[in-house]
Amino acid sequence: MLKLYNTLTRTKEEFKPINPGKVGFYTCGPTVYDHCHIGHARGYVSMDVIRKYLEYSGYEVRFIMNYTDVGHMVDDAEVGEDKIQKKAKLEKIDPLEVVEKYIESAKEDFEALNIKPANFNPRPTQYIAQIIKFIEDLIQKGYAYEVNGSVYFSVEKFPEYGKLSGRKIDELIEGARVEINPEKKNPMDFALWIKAEDIHILKWKSPWSLGYPGWHIECSVMSSDLLGQDTFDIHGGGNENIFPHNENEIAQSEASLGKKMANYWTLWSMVNINGEKMSKSKNNHTTVKTILANYDPMVARLWIISSHYRSIIDYTESSLSQAKTNLKKITDWVNNLQSIATDASDEKSEISFTHIYQKRFEEAMDDDLNTPLALSVIYELITETNKLLSENKLSPATAKEILSFWNRINKVLGLKLKMTQYVYSSLTLNRTIENNIPEEIISLAEKRKNAKLDKDFKKSDELRKEIEKLGYVIEDLKENNYSIKKL
Template sequence: MLKIYNKLTNQKEEFIPINPGKVGMYVCGPTVYDHCHLGHGRGYVSMDIIRKYLEYSGYEVRYIMNYTDVGHLVNDAEEGEDKIEKKAKKEKIDPIEIANSYIQSCEEDFEALNIKPATFYPRPTKYIDKMIDFIQRLIEKDFAYQSNGSVYFSVDKFSDYGKLSGRKTDELLAGARIEIDGDKKNPLDFALWIKADENHILKWNSPWSIGYPGWHIECSVMSCDLLGENTFDIHGGGNENAFPHNENEIAQSEALIGERMANYWTLWNMVNTGGSKMGKSLGNATNLKEAIKKYGATAIRLWIVSSHYRSILDYSEAPLLQAEKNLEKISKFINHIQTKISEANPSDDDSTSIDFDYYNEQFKAAMDDDFNTPLALSVFYDLITQTYKLETEDKVTFTDLKNILSFWKRTNEVLGLNFIVAETFTLKKSIGAPEEIIQLAQDRETARRNKDFKEADNLRDKLREKGFEVEDTSEGFKLIKLVSRD
């Protein structure tokens, strides 16, 4: 039974989908005014793991992640510059081009980290009409009001305000800066539509003013549009956005649809560096591309899944080097098993020494417990240790080897660790290698015997071009095919 820690109730709850066999999931995406940093990598890998484990468990997942390309103002405020426009002015490029180029950058990183593409990637600039319509309906239902060309959500009208982040409106009011903003009825009211000043680049016509949407409204509108105007299953995001962003999403959506926005809220924790939070606006963010270049995308992914998504993840040299080592350990093991399979004599003997029901249950138990990836990985490390031990006793059977490989393939559908796996072929056991390759290897063997080393080298290069490495052994040649595991 899958249990998910629900931020809405602050406890682990059994996961019950609204529609049997199906899951609707919405994740708040990045604001695309710069390259992704490690905090983004952590967040979106964590959500990818949740999605992939739901799929592993047999659910069909409709996964939505937005790209914020307008409306997110500097310091998450409601006045001042738009983050994307600020960058556009600095680089003297059209804001939409800025957004497009960083979306592309983001997608490159996601692909490198083996994050499965979303079902849809909505963008607010493509949703202006629907946002205006949504805001209009909130005004008609008396949850929002127009003031001097801007539109605000009336927090007083929504009695559940603060339920996700646990903030109480009276405490918020006491702590609120006394804003000199005559447009709002209550200092806690937040903007749905903002009247643009003349310097603003991205602005649209609306019934209230030429302006642009507030940051929060996009997620309510796009989730309603793509997951339906009713409760959906899972809402993901970074916990630093629980307030005000997610809280305001809840207020807008629930005011409109009259029921819960989402049943489960899964929020990832931050990445720490040198003892403090990593963030673009904090100026201490490590660029994701640079980290990938330094450690490799798969080691970064392994570093992320080696920690639970609700724990703070520390960015420093030691855990990343450890991830590199662990990755090597896993890939060496899988390659070793693969080689043993290709060299073994297949037999009808189906005896086994390793109990895979146990390993499957352990993996599932770990992941069912709020996606506990560090525990799930330890199940696999245990299998590695047990296998090597049994090998020294010569007890690993052909069936065990095949079971190890299929257990790994199945669990790695969730973990998503991409690495190179060598498939080996020998002269005796060339089953599976393309005939053309075998021929080239045999020709090379002949050239070598005739001491025509130039020709032999030539043929080795040809094999390499086709993705095969050739090794000479006492029993003749051995071919190693390098294939990407996905």
């Protein structure tokens, strides 16, 4: 039974989907004016693990992550300069080129980290008509008002305002150090539509002015468009955006729907760099690309999932090097299992070796995705397996069972491991250990073997040459077996 910590209720709750077997999941995505930083890697790997564990548990997940391409101002303010427009000026390119460039960059990072692509990546510039309609509806329902071409949400009209972040309107007003906008009826009211100043490049016609949407409205509009105009199951995001962004999303959506926006709010926590908060002013801003220049992306992924998604993690060289050691431990283990399992017949061992580990793994994951605990279960299994190995007591059938258990749970952990050897053997075991044979080479070798079996020697010869061109040599062994070595 999966329990999720719900920021809305501040408790762990049993996860109950709205529609049996299905999950609607929306997470706030990055504003694409720069390369993704390490906090994004942490966040989206965490959401990926939640999504994959839901899929492992049998749910069909519809996963939406937006790319914010307009309306997010510098310092998260409502007026001033759009982050994308500022970057466009700096790079001397069009704002939409900035957007394309950094969406490509984000996709590259996500792919490297083995994050499954979302079903949809909506962008507010593609949703202007729906955004305008949504705002018109809020005005009509009495939740929003227009002043001088801008439209504001009236927080006093939404009595539950502050329920996600636990803040009260009065306290917010007292604590606010922002200059009060005279257009607003209440200082905490927030913009849904902003009349564009002349410097703004990105602006659209609307019933109120030539302007652009506020930062928060897009998530309300796009989630309801893609997940149905109703409550959906899970809303993810980073907890640094709980106020005002997520709070305002709730106000807009719930005022419009007349019911809850999302049942569960699963928010990740941030990343510190050597014990300090990451900020551009401290000059410790670290991009995903910087990490990937120094570490295998899977080291980064393992480092991220070695902490619980709701606790702050510290990016230090020693924590990354610990993850590197652990990744090697897992890789060696899987490779050993693979080489022993090759000998297994189809008979299953009578006693299940992994049953108890699977139960403990699932218990850990069911407890609000406790990945550090789940990993400790795997490390224990590795220790036990290695002990059997050293005593020559690990049977091929058991190795095969452990391997298939690993393959199942690794669909959740998402670690792409490097093969450290490859010897194809149909009957006998004749293994030579080679380093890092890429899957591409193995697949060519398999094709070559099949060509040989079909007596298509011309093709098999071509494939051999192709493999050699890529820097590997294939050696035929008895009984159609073969080995691959690096040249």
